[in-house]
Amino acid sequence: MIALLKELAPEVFNIDTRHGKFKCSISYVRRFVQVQLQRSIWKATRAAQKIPKDAPDLCRASFCRQALAICDHQIPAALRVNIDQAQCVLMNTCGRTYEVKNSKQVICIGKEEKRAFTILVGVSASGVALPFQAIWKGKSTGSLPSRSAPRYAEAEKLGF
Secondary structure (H helix, E strand, O other): OHHHHHHHOHHHHHOEEOOEEOOOOHHHHHHHHHHOOOEEEEEOOOOOOOOOOOHHHHHHHHHHHHHHHHHHHOOOHHHOEEEEEEEEEEEOOOOEEEEEOOOOOOOOOOOOOOEEEEEEEEEEOOOOEOOOEEEOOOOOHHHOOOOOOOOHHHHHHOOO
8 A cells, every 4th residue: 555655646645644744554554445445354264174083092093003113123213203294385365355344255366376385394203303394396387486597407407
């Protein structure tokens, strides 16, 4: 909004108000959107992931399988690794958008699209933290670097 005002009506920032010069504050933008545009903030919803009812049994079975494999094959602690992954969002759409007040359907463009990568972290049972691994995957050429990007040829030669 500030960029549009600076481009289309820069004189607005010279207007004196009872609090000094005009500022495009968060409260001003919120009020403008609600009153002038007749919009309110909406959140898209979805079901939360649930813990399975038999989670304790699944954990016990996993523990027993691991203990048996460690014992039978004498697997050292350095080779027993616990890993976890987390999604690192580069562009968050957050599932919120402005829509006309009292709308029945709220369409959120880009909600199904993600701009993110997965970071994998791990630690061995011997206490050694493994280096992070960043996992990038895309389904279109838009997720890949441009062929004209610096050092692209070198990255391709190395198999990235």
